[in-house]
Amino acid sequence: MSETTxxxxxxxxxxxxxxxxxxxxxxxxxxxxxxxxxTSQSEIPDVFRFIIVVKMTESGVKKIVQxxxxxxxxxxxxxxxxxxxxxxxxxxxxxxxxxxxEERQIQNIIKDxxxxxxxVSPEFFVIEKTGFRHETEKLREDLVPYGLLQFVRSxxxxxxxxxxxxxxxLNNFNxxxxx
Amino acid sequence: xxxxxxxxISGAEAVIRCLLAEGAxxxxxxxGGAIMPIYDELYKFSxxxxxxxxxxxxxxxxAAQGFARTSGKVGVxxxxxxxxxxxxxxxxxxxxxxxxxxxxxxxQVASHLLGSDAFQETDIIGISTPVTKWNYQITKASEIxxxxxxxxxxxRSGRPGPVLIDITKDAQFEFFDFTYEKCKGIRSYQxxxxxxxxxxxxxxxxxxxxxxxxxxxxxxVILGEAEEEFKDFVERSGIPSVWTILGxxxxxxxxxxxxxxxxMHGNYGPNLLTNECDVLIAVGMRFDDRVTGNLATYAKxxxxxxxxxxxxxxxxxxHADYPVLGNCKESLLALTKLVEHKPLEEWRARFASYMExxxxxxxxxxxxxxxxxxxxxxxxxxxxxxxxxxxxIVTDVGQHQMIACRYAExxxxxxxxxxxxxGTMGFALPAAIGAKMGAEDRHVVAVIGDGGYQMTIQELGxxxxxxxxxxxxxxxxDYLGMVRQWQQLFFDKRYASTEMTNPDFVMIAKGYNIxxxxxxxxxxxxxxxxxxxxxxxxxxxxxxxxxxxxxxPMIPTGASVSDIRLQ
Ligand SMILES: Cc1ncc(C[n+]2csc(CCOP(=O)(O)OP(=O)(O)O)c2C)c(N)n1
Ligand SMILES: [Mg+2]
Numbered sequence: 028m029s030e031t032t033x034x035x036x037x038x039x040x041x042x043x044x045x046x047x048x049x050x051x052x053x054x055x056x057x058x059x060x061x062x063x064x065x066t067s068q069s070e071i072p073d074v075f076r077f078i079i080v081v082k083m084t085e086s087g088v089k090k091i092v093q094x095x096x097x098x099x100x101x102x103x104x105x106x107x108x109x110x111x112x113x114x115x116x117x118x119x120x121x122x123x124x125x126x127x128x129e130e131r132q133i134q135n136i137i138k139d140x141x142x143x144x145x146x147v148s149p150e151f152f153v154i155e156k157t158g159f160r161h162e163t164e165k166l167r168e169d170l171v172p173y174g175l176l177q178f179v180r181s182x183x184x185x186x187x188x189x190x191x192x193x194x195x196x197l198n199n200f201n202x203x204x205x206x
Numbered sequence: 207x208x209x210x211x212x213x214x215i216s217g218a219e220a221v222i223r224c225l226l227a228e229g230a231x232x233x234x235x236x237x238g239g240a241i242m243p244i245y246d247e248l249y250k251f252s253x254x255x256x257x258x259x260x261x262x263x264x265x266x267x268x269a270a271q272g273f274a275r276t277s278g279k280v281g282v283x284x285x286x287x288x289x290x291x292x293x294x295x296x297x298x299x300x301x302x303x304x305x306x307x308x309x310x311x312x313x314q315v316a317s318h319l320l321g322s323d324a325f326q327e328t329d330i331i332g333i334s335t336p337v338t339k340w341n342y343q344i345t346k347a348s349e350i351x352x353x354x355x356x357x358x359x360x361x362r363s364g365r366p367g368p369v370l371i372d373i374t375k376d377a378q379f380e381f382f383d384f385t386y387e388k389c390k391g392i393r394s395y396q397x398x399x400x401x402x403x404x405x406x407x408x409x410x411x412x413x414x415x416x417x418x419x420x421x422x423x424x425x426x427v428i429l430g431e432a433e434e435e436f437k438d439f440v441e442r443s444g445i446p447s448v449w450t451i452l453g454x455x456x457x458x459x460x461x462x463x464x465x466x467x468x469x470m471h472g473n474y475g476p477n478l479l480t481n482e483c484d485v486l487i488a489v490g491m492r493f494d495d496r497v498t499g500n501l502a503t504y505a506k507x508x509x510x511x512x513x514x515x516x517x518x519x520x521x522x523x524x525h526a527d528y529p530v531l532g533n534c535k536e537s538l539l540a541l542t543k544l545v546e547h548k549p550l551e552e553w554r555a556r557f558a559s560y561m562e563x564x565x566x567x568x569x570x571x572x573x574x575x576x577x578x579x580x581x582x583x584x585x586x587x588x589x590x591x592x593x594x595x596x597x598x599i600v601t602d603v604g605q606h607q608m609i610a611c612r613y614a615e616x617x618x619x620x621x622x623x624x625x626x627x628x629g630t631m632g633f634a635l636p637a638a639i640g641a642k643m644g645a646e647d648r649h650v651v652a653v654i655g656d657g658g659y660q661m662t663i664q665e666l667g668x669x670x671x672x673x674x675x676x677x678x679x680x681x682x683x684d685y686l687g688m689v690r691q692w693q694q695l696f697f698d699k700r701y702a703s704t705e706m707t708n709p710d711f712v713m714i715a716k717g718y719n720i721x722x723x724x725x726x727x728x729x730x731x732x733x734x735x736x737x738x739x740x741x742x743x744x745x746x747x748x749x750x751x752x753x754x755x756x757x758x759p760m761i762p763t764g765a766s767v768s769d770i771r772l773q
Contacts, residue, residue: 041394045331045341052336093518099340099360102394200393 038077039102065182114185118163121177217347218243218378224354234266238286241313243378261664265636267297272640288326299337303627307366316376317345339367347380359389364397401532410544416485425452426490432535448476455616471608475560477767493523503766579752582609588735597649602634602658605687610653632661656682666718715746726750
């Protein structure tokens with residue numbers, strides 16, 4: 028078998044409720060796990076963007092992207108390697124407030140990791156860190172000894188170095204349908 | 207632009223008006239609670255829109271498919287929520303894999319009950335998602351015109367397929383101001399990729415340089431209504447051409463360049479020479495595993511040119527060295543202008559010589575048997591004889607299907623209706639009803655096994671009630687023959703649950719008031735087929751055939767096309 032690589036699949040879609048189901052079915056049918064998944068509004072009003080991270084062969088990801096793009100409500104789908112994208116993940120860490128005041132070390136950890144304090148209450152405080160996986164992971168490991176109350180990490184979000192050209196596709200469509 | 211004055215009507219009436227606006231004046235279905243408002247409107251519109259009550263919702267989908275396949279129009283099936291909707295699923299999956307344009311409309315519980323496990327609530331959107339080209343749940347009457355227009359547009363455009371629209375009961379009752387506009391495009395959907403002349407030029411150069419080229423065509427030729435363009439291309443280039451089961455009838459059987467079928471039970475030469483051709487020109491086909499056998503040893507020596515409308519099919523199973531995207535009606539026309547004619551005498555002679563071998567070892571025994579038992583093959587030959595090779599042949603799934611597709615003769619396109627990709631037993635009887643309604647002036651002969659017949663036998667009721675003059679031929683071997691054949695060849699004759707104690711099929715047909723006959727002697731066969739074809743009413747003919755006959759040639763699963771066996 029050829030080598031597997033981590034790919035970021037970006038999908039521009041109409042906001043259709045059933046679409047998530049349709050897209051995940053394409054992966055399910057082929058036994059492909061998502062390493063990460065996120066969805067949000069894109070740069071274009073009314074157009075959504077899915078970001079899915081998978082580890083597979085290039086020929087495999089190419090076929091998956093063809094199947095995704097074939098869906099009626101998908102405007103365009105792409106796949107990229109890590110080198111072709113700028114990507115980040117966010118993580119939230121909830122720690123007992125008493126530590127913040129009692130343990131000097133924890134203040135250093137927060138400072139060194141360039142994390143932000145989101146909220147502080149008498150019982151707990153929450154810090155946020157955005158970065159690469161190894162960075163959010165390191166902060167998690169550093170905080171574990173202080174009784175990490177809760178931890179959560181988002182799916183990958185990414186933008187590509189090259190242009191996506193979605194507006195052009197939509198403009199072309201509008202022009203063709205206005206003749 | 208609105209081309210109609212707005213009407214203040216219910217959602218249910220709007221559904222009917224949308225159907226009429228799309229030219230759908232014949233639909234198949236089955237009523238129930240959640241779709242009653244629409245049925246009430248069907249009653250009022252019965253002078254304009256014909257509804258055929260099938261005896262099972264699965265039958266409605268297959269009838270809609272049969273109609274679509276012979277008429278070239280979109281088939282429409284309708285059902286209630288819950289069990290009505292789930293009964294559609296097999297037909298939807300069949301239409302999806304065989305690219306059949308179909309719109310299914312299901313009723314759904316009222317929107318305020320959605321998600322409450324209400325009576326006859328099923329998530330048909332969730333269930334049908336993997337087997338539809340598109341689906342949508344309507345909860346407001348005002349959505350109906352736009353969504354229905356989209357449904358028909360999506361079902362018929364590009365690579366066709368099934369669309370399911372689920373409509374809540376409250377949306378059917380709700381009144382709104384109706385206007386209708388056909389869908390002309392969807393911004394996220396490009397049905398036909400633009401043809402690129404550079405691809406055509408490259409493909410033409412490769413084809414012109416070929417010494418032993420071969421064309422494999424599929425249903426894309428029929429769906430693209432490109433039969434004439436295809437014939438011109440074949441004749442212009444002089445290239446021997448072979449078909450997949452769904453491509454059958456796009457080129458007449460008697461055409462000198464029609465060399466037969468590829469695939470598991472296809473012809474000997476076409477399969478063997480797949481692994482000897484230097485250029486393989488695939489036209490509107492998708493390299494299904496029943497066609498290719500083991501991919502690792504499939505046409506490895508060949509340069510592959512692939513004319514295809516669906517970009518997702520390019521290099522999906524077989525690498526396309528020279529893809530030509532677009533509707534083959536357009537690309538074949540462009541290609542024909544660029545290809546040179548070649549006599550290819552020696553190459554063509556090889557197909558002929560393999561055909562001779564196949565004739566001597568297989569075909570003669572199948573079609574001109576001298577042994578005692580009746581064969582499926584001689585029955586098909588008799589059908590050819592009395593229909594002049596100009597019937598629509600609808601087949602079910604199994605040995606009889608392979609035999610019918612191997613030996614039936616065709617002079618016109620859209621004449622072979624079979625369940626190819628899904629292999630749905632029970633397809634033929636209801637599909638034949640739709641096929642006949644889609645081609646009323648033609649003979650429609652359903653060739654069915656005794657097993658598959660009993661999966662949708664209740665559709666005899668539909669035939670009785672509508673008087674649809676389909677000719678039903680059951681090739682009765684008292685076995686699930688195809689599975690028995692595999693058990694014989696690959697499971698040491700352990701016939702686990704494949705033998706059937708069958709009922710008196712003639713009596714059953716007569717119970718539905720259908721003329722019926724049974725034949726078990728060779729001497730009776732011709733006259734019986736003649737009588738059946740001559741009848742202008744529905745007719746049932748049971749042919750008791752040899753019980754343990756096998757279909758050959760055969761490529762065992764996972765074997766290479768070069769390993770095709772003649773016996
Ligand atoms: C719905 C469904 N169930 C099971 C099968 C598996 N299957 C394929 S062919 C076949 C036997 C068909 O028997 P019959 O209809 O008598 O046709 P014959 O092969 O004897 O001509 C079976 C069980 C199928 N294709 N479809
Ligand atoms: Mg049988």
